[in-house]
Amino acid sequence: MARISKEARVQVRLRLLASAAQHFAEHGFKGANINQISVDAGFAKGTVYNYFSSKEELFSAILAVGTEETVRRYRARDLPDNLRDHLQAIVEEDVALVLEQEAMAKVFVRELLSSSPTTRELVHAGIAPLVVLVVELLEGSQSRGELRQDRSATELSTAFLGMITMAYVQNWSSDGRRPTWEELPAFVVSMFLDGALA
Amino acid sequence: MARISKEARVQVRLRLLASAAQHFAEHGFKGANINQISVDAGFAKGTVYNYFSSKEELFSAILAVGTEETVRRYRARDLPDNLRDHLQAIVEEDVALVLEQEAMAKVFVRELLSSSPTTRELVHAGIAPLVVLVVELLEGSQSRGELRQDRSATELSTAFLGMITMAYVQNWSSDGRRPTWEELPAFVVSMFLDGALA
Amino acid sequence: MARISKEARVQVRLRLLASAAQHFAEHGFKGANINQISVDAGFAKGTVYNYFSSKEELFSAILAVGTEETVRRYRARDLPDNLRDHLQAIVEEDVALVLEQEAMAKVFVRELLSSSPTTRELVHAGIAPLVVLVVELLEGSQSRGELRQDRSATELSTAFLGMITMAYVQNWSSDGRRPTWEELPAFVVSMFLDGALA
Amino acid sequence: MARISKEARVQVRLRLLASAAQHFAEHGFKGANINQISVDAGFAKGTVYNYFSSKEELFSAILAVGTEETVRRYRARDLPDNLRDHLQAIVEEDVALVLEQEAMAKVFVRELLSSSPTTRELVHAGIAPLVVLVVELLEGSQSRGELRQDRSATELSTAFLGMITMAYVQNWSSDGRRPTWEELPAFVVSMFLDGALA
DNA sequence: AATGAATGAGTCTTCATTCAT
DNA sequence: GATGAATGAAGACTCATTCAT
Numbered sequence: 001m002a003r004i005s006k007e008a009r010v011q012v013r014l015r016l017l018a019s020a021a022q023h024f025a026e027h028g029f030k031g032a033n034i035n036q037i038s039v040d041a042g043f044a045k046g047t048v049y050n051y052f053s054s055k056e057e058l059f060s061a062i063l064a065v066g067t068e069e070t071v072r073r074y075r076a077r078d079l080p081d082n083l084r085d086h087l088q089a090i091v092e093e094d095v096a097l098v099l100e101q102e103a104m105a106k107v108f109v110r111e112l113l114s115s116s117p118t119t120r121e122l123v124h125a126g127i128a129p130l131v132v133l134v135v136e137l138l139e140g141s142q143s144r145g146e147l148r149q150d151r152s153a154t155e156l157s158t159a160f161l162g163m164i165t166m167a168y169v170q171n172w173s174s175d176g177r178r179p180t181w182e183e184l185p186a187f188v189v190s191m192f193l194d195g196a197l198a
Numbered sequence: 199m200a201r202i203s204k205e206a207r208v209q210v211r212l213r214l215l216a217s218a219a220q221h222f223a224e225h226g227f228k229g230a231n232i233n234q235i236s237v238d239a240g241f242a243k244g245t246v247y248n249y250f251s252s253k254e255e256l257f258s259a260i261l262a263v264g265t266e267e268t269v270r271r272y273r274a275r276d277l278p279d280n281l282r283d284h285l286q287a288i289v290e291e292d293v294a295l296v297l298e299q300e301a302m303a304k305v306f307v308r309e310l311l312s313s314s315p316t317t318r319e320l321v322h323a324g325i326a327p328l329v330v331l332v333v334e335l336l337e338g339s340q341s342r343g344e345l346r347q348d349r350s351a352t353e354l355s356t357a358f359l360g361m362i363t364m365a366y367v368q369n370w371s372s373d374g375r376r377p378t379w380e381e382l383p384a385f386v387v388s389m390f391l392d393g394a395l396a
Numbered sequence: 397m398a399r400i401s402k403e404a405r406v407q408v409r410l411r412l413l414a415s416a417a418q419h420f421a422e423h424g425f426k427g428a429n430i431n432q433i434s435v436d437a438g439f440a441k442g443t444v445y446n447y448f449s450s451k452e453e454l455f456s457a458i459l460a461v462g463t464e465e466t467v468r469r470y471r472a473r474d475l476p477d478n479l480r481d482h483l484q485a486i487v488e489e490d491v492a493l494v495l496e497q498e499a500m501a502k503v504f505v506r507e508l509l510s511s512s513p514t515t516r517e518l519v520h521a522g523i524a525p526l527v528v529l530v531v532e533l534l535e536g537s538q539s540r541g542e543l544r545q546d547r548s549a550t551e552l553s554t555a556f557l558g559m560i561t562m563a564y565v566q567n568w569s570s571d572g573r574r575p576t577w578e579e580l581p582a583f584v585v586s587m588f589l590d591g592a593l594a
Numbered sequence: 595m596a597r598i599s600k601e602a603r604v605q606v607r608l609r610l611l612a613s614a615a616q617h618f619a620e621h622g623f624k625g626a627n628i629n630q631i632s633v634d635a636g637f638a639k640g641t642v643y644n645y646f647s648s649k650e651e652l653f654s655a656i657l658a659v660g661t662e663e664t665v666r667r668y669r670a671r672d673l674p675d676n677l678r679d680h681l682q683a684i685v686e687e688d689v690a691l692v693l694e695q696e697a698m699a700k701v702f703v704r705e706l707l708s709s710s711p712t713t714r715e716l717v718h719a720g721i722a723p724l725v726v727l728v729v730e731l732l733e734g735s736q737s738r739g740e741l742r743q744d745r746s747a748t749e750l751s752t753a754f755l756g757m758i759t760m761a762y763v764q765n766w767s768s769d770g771r772r773p774t775w776e777e778l779p780a781f782v783v784s785m786f787l788d789g790a791l792a
Numbered sequence: 793a794a795t796g797a798a799t800g801a802g803t804c805t806t807c808a809t810t811c812a813t
Numbered sequence: 814g815a816t817g818a819a820t821g822a823a824g825a826c827t828c829a830t831t832c833a834t
Contacts, residue, residue: 009793030229034829035796044795046831055829110308112367120371138394148396151385155376159389162364163357169310170356173318178353187349191357195393196336198346202813202818210818232804242820247805405814427624430808431817440816442810451808506704508763516767534790544792547781551772554764555757555785562756565706569714574749583745587753591789592732594742598797598834606797628825638799643826 013051015041021062025106029059062104066126070094071133083141084189090134091164091185098168099181109165134160160192211249213239216301219260223304227257260302264324268292269331281339282387288332289362289383296366297379307363332358358390409447411437417458421502425455458500462522466490467529479537480585486530487560487581494564495577505561530556556588607645609635615656619700623653623713656698660720664688665727677735678783684728685758685779692762693775703759728754754786
């Protein structure tokens, strides 16, 4: 019974994580209710504790999912040697993932300002893969003279990721009106590279 | 200890608001502790309730401060007829205010994603003055052909304000390393108008 | 200024007592709010404490009013030598007083079952004058052979006062429909003396 | 400690109700302490909330017990066709029940004057079965010409039930001296039917 | 492994009481 | 003497966590 059991265990874990992400996204860490998370995942109150030893651990598990998958999917694509296409591919893959895991994405944004050092580190660790990828990309471009040099690649990446994040927030806050998820990648990349000037 | 002057009452209120902003910013609405807010303001735990009838009302009072002051200070300045200077003035004044009221600013950012409709409305109402100002400015510029026309002024303002917000978050998260508060306005405006390309 | 001052003090005290009776009657001892009592009496929060040293003392002062006045008014009347008329006079005077001090009367009834020994004693002391009067009256009647002898005058008085009390409760609970205050004395006395049989 | 039997759950509920009745009877609704109720029932302070969602609901549950059982027991008896015996049977059964559920009975009496409309309605609903029974009995007697006709059956029932209630109060207040529980039914019925006259 | 009853620390809120003005 | 700001004990209620079944 081992294998099936193991597989089943993973499935239960995923259901719990999905439910938890939903609650943490909507109510914050303190406001989320562990028992309700369990119930909404289709189990009884205590069941979370068979998979996570505490609320903190459950929360960490969500942040641990992170942006690795975004990077993996981006790398799996075959792209022309062109910064604009690469950046757009990144945003496209991130949007795709955010749409799949909307709740988890919201948790990240929500906890960006958390005071708890632990939480902050988890958030930073979670988005690190994406940050590293973008910084490397921009550094390469800078060294080829394609990008402005008055700002470090790190600063530029902050602006880029900031624009992505705020586009998400805007979309969530406006119930998905503008920019829509489809046009979001092109919009963000264009604003980032070309600026607003005519 | 009765019959303190009206002025004294206002001062107490401000101390409570400042303490509350700090706590809400650090721990979120649910995580903030009313008693601790009162104690950290230098009073006994029950004292908040002499000034605010509930945690909700205290929270609302913070968000009600809003961005009116930013707009007011911006309008008080005498600026050349130049989009770049106007945008930079806005960011400068906003940064100045954020530095004065850092905790309150964090509360806004933190609650952007709150699920409670009430909270979300309060946040939107709080930043409305700034949004209106920026949209008007960009619309004027668009009509003079200075800005790209493929995006609405509203979308462009989202990008602009998003970059400001994320620059704040970045600064807070990195303990003020880069971009520093001083160079932040020029950085944001340049990225917004000129883009990252060389 | 002494005399006027003294008079004024008494008036203030009475207003506070009246307001307090209202609150104690409606919400019970624990449920009554001292500050509200003061405000409803037309003063500021703390003012009660210039007249009563604690909630307990204020409460006691109400119960101390008692039934002396009922007895006094009854004795002031010139009545034929007839048990029925005497009993009816007692009820009439008590009803008159209850109508004047409805709130205080309700406090008595409400606290009949209070567990606090102090309160219970106060209630008993308050109604003692009336109990004594009725018992004496019934004893005299018994000694003249007018009343049944199988029950002590004390037991009979319990029945009599109980019927009065419950008639009040009934009247209050039914918003004064039946029995009305006017017909109440005759009804109670007749039920007590004659019974329900045809 | 999960999955206790249904029966066990009912037992816990009863223990909580008994403890609650005690507290509400002694201190009134506002004065009763939920935590203490739970502790005195032998549980931790929060346990009440696993069975009742609020203090109000717990209180209602007590009043909901009502006088149905008294009526049921009375109807189960085989009685001669005689008003006096029927009335006495009612009081006997009510006394029996009051002795079993003394605390709950006190709650009823205590809350008769409560200002909260909800509470008052609950009390009235609780005693309704008994009121209906007595009124029907008296109406039948009146139609057979056994009872005085100058008062409605409803008014007469008020007097009867009022005498019962006050006999209880008297007994509780005097620590059970007179009338004793045993002689109470005969006393009340005799006073009600025959009056005090010799 | 899942359940859900029990626990008890923790939090919002009320309010009797004090006392500076 | 009146005021009402400040206090802090107390209490209703929540919920993360434990653990017997």
